[in-house]
Amino acid sequence: MTRHFNFCAGPAAMPTAVLDRARSEMKDYRGYGLSVMEMSHRSSEFIAIAEQAEQDLRELLAIPDNYRVLFTQGGATLQFSAVPYNLLGQGGTANFLDTGIWSRKAIDEARHLFGAAYVAASSEADSHRVLPRQEDIVLSEDAAYLHYTANETIGGLEFDYIPRAVHPDGREVPLVCDMSSSMLSGPLDVSRFGIIYAGAQKNIGPAGLVVVIVRDDLLHQACAGMPSLLGYQALAKGGSMVNTPATYSWYLAGLVFQWLKHDVGGLEAMDAINTRKAEMLYSAIDNSALYSNPIAPQNRSRMNVPFVLADERLDSLFLQEAEAAGLLNLKGHRSVGGMRASIYNAVSEQAVDALISFMADFEQRRG
Incomplete structure (x- = not known):
């Protein structure tokens, strides 16, 4: 069989070494006599897979101890709803950098759910060909957080800096980043962010999984009456297993993390x-x-x-x-x-x- 070169934007290419390992474990995972996709997510075998995946991701990104790592579902698009639901419980307005199609979708969803979203800076006047600079970003007076898309997959433009979410009076609000198509492409200072989320189907693994990294102090700002399955606090408390997770995608993501650590360096x-x-x-x-x-x-x-x-x-x-x-x-x-x-x-x-x-x-x- 010949493997071609795959330049798909997502679901994207997977490392050959990961596919080979998954193939070898497909029918019989480490002598247990069944596939990972057949395991109970409550079994000790799968709990070990999940814990190892989180540990490896924490090591790769040097994630501080005061951040939770969630493995959830719904694609990054569902986080367009989850983020405002989890951060607007104490009032305020979601602020955004408008830099292309994916950031615009996040803006539209916040407006759909909460009736308002504030654009703190935009590249629309430049046809989304050059990104706003830090000095262009002006937050609303009631900004609850600032959301941006680190890499616009469709337009092909990427921030060359990490924005600061600071009012002119010096008050800082959490920085939220959709990092779906750039996470794990290089080192990252996680401590600069309140929330990072990424759909898996670019650099993490197959479609069907979303990684969310959320700072502890942001777990308690959710809106009352929000859909329970979107709540970061519940997901963190339940080890990302409030419902049956995307077990096989989680397992494959773990293999990707090991590939990055051991094969790539x-x-x-x-x-x-x-x-x-x-x-x-x-x-x-x-x-x-x-x-x-x-x-x-x-x-x-x-x-x-x-x-x-x-x-x-x-x-x-x-x-x-x-x-x-x-x-x-x-x-x-x-x-x-x-x-x-x-x-x-x-x-x-x-x-x-x-x-x-x-x-x-x-x-x-x-x-």
């Missing part, structure tokens, strides 16, 4: 690999007469690289020939068109080299 090593991949691909685009990327260089995403062809009539042919060459899922999001290469952790440097070679050959023949 940790997040600093992963950071260096991701930087090399992105620099190679952007250099190929910038030195081409056929391909271009519209994002301001300081905000170019390392995880999602969109590009357009100078002649869009070549788009279909490019995709057809790329797939024939074993380069899969390069079509851009339907809302923006063009191409997009998602080069998450599990996408190797060999895969990026193959894409660059194909792009150069295609340009020579068709450009």
